[in-house]
Amino acid sequence: MVKLIAIDLDGTLLNERNEISNTNLESIKDAQANGVEVVIATGRAHFDVQSIFQATGISTWIIGANGATIHQPNGELFYSTPIDKEDSSKIFSWLEQENFYYEILSNQSIFSPKNGRDLLAVEIDRIISANKEVSTDDLHEAVNKQFSQTGITFMDTYHDLTELDIDFYNVLAFSFHEEKLGKGWEHFKQFEGLSIVKSAHHNFELEHRNASKGNALKMLTNKLNIDISNTAAVGDNYNDLSMLQLAGKSAAMGNAPSEIKESCNEITLSNTEDGVAHFIYSFI
Template sequence: MVKLIAVDLDGTLLNENNQVSNENLEAIKLAQTLGVEVVVATGRAYFDVKAIFKDTGLKTWIIGANGATIHQPNGELFHSVPINRVEALNILDWLEQEGFYYEVFSNDSIITPQNGRELLAIEMDRVTSGNPDVGIEQLKHAAEKQYSQTGFSFIHSCQDLAQTELNFYNILAFSFDEDKLKRGRAHFGEKTDLTIVSSAKHNFELEHRDASKGIALKILANKLNINIGATAAVGDSFNDLSMLGVAGRSAAMGNAPKEIKESCHEVTLSNVEDGVAHYIYSLIRDNSK
């Protein structure tokens, strides 16, 4: 019997308009009334998730920043694993030298460079002028989705953070330059004290090595006295693999890449077809048998 369901957000619970559909909302609330714990597990910051849920009446556990934070349904921080401050500043210094747009998830804001959006605009022009087959509208949509988050705070450079006491939970690097992304992934892939994942085509994300959705799911299941075998998880991207791998049951969204589908027990419908609701209802039916 499934007692806890972990649900990814972007590309999973959220539809093409970055909204939670009524069907998905009703399915989650039904699961909760039946005594099943629901946790949203996302690469987004906690406060950004709360803004998305503001008018839904939904209250769940939230695994944020790819597992670096866990917040209780009442909003209290239960668990966190920040990146070492010296390491974080070194990461940001390297990203600035390489000309990356980046975001740093802290306690109550998403910190990003003042010139970051200008950098991405320049990259868009360069990529589309060099490759006419690449659609500018698709790139603009990807950038606008990144900018649609809540809680941005702008800095001139990472040196502005050197004297602060902020916690740094997640560092996201974003670029439309594939070679630049490859260099970044290769550079940080050699770091044994970091976890590196990708949640979308144009990014990679860095957390403490002890932070991942899978680790956070284990911590939360233990907190709630739920055997990890009695958990289920659903997601669509590579940053979901750690939780899809540890959950007792796993489902890939219909819009997920082939590699994600092959790693899961089953495949549900896509995020524009209320795939989360479809999966939750199937779990509830199995629980009632």
């Protein structure tokens, strides 16, 4: 019997317009009405998730920053595991040296370089120069999605943050160039204090080595006294694997990569076809 469901956001609960459909919203309400604890598990900041749900009348536990934070339905912080300060400085310095667009998720804001759009515009121009027939609609849409998040604060350089007494939970590095992303992945996978995951085609994300959606889910079930066998999880990407492999019942979205699908008990419909609702109604 499912007593808790963990739901990813991007590519899962959110459709191609980055919205939650009425069908998915109603399925969440129905799950809660049937006594199922609903948890949003995402790489996003908790305040960004709260903004998305603000007009829905729904409040849930939020596993944010890929498991580095857990917030209660009332918004209070229950748990966090920030990146070590020494590691965070090395991350920011290297990404700036390599001309990456990046985002730093803190307990206050999502910090982003002021020249971020310019950096990505240069990458898009290089792609067009190499292949004049390529469509840039998807590229511009990906850029706009990054800048549509709630809570972004622009900075000149990461040095602006050195005097602030805040924790950093997640760093997202974004690029349209596969070789550039690969270079970053190879560089940061050597850091013993970090975990590195992909949540979309054009990024990689860094957290404390103990931060994962799976670890956060385990901690939350202990808090709520729910056996892990009585949990369900649904997601679409590699940062979801830890919770999908842990949950008693797991579903990959129809739009998920084959490796994610192979790791799950079942495959639901895509995020454009209300796959979350389809999964929820299979067990409530």
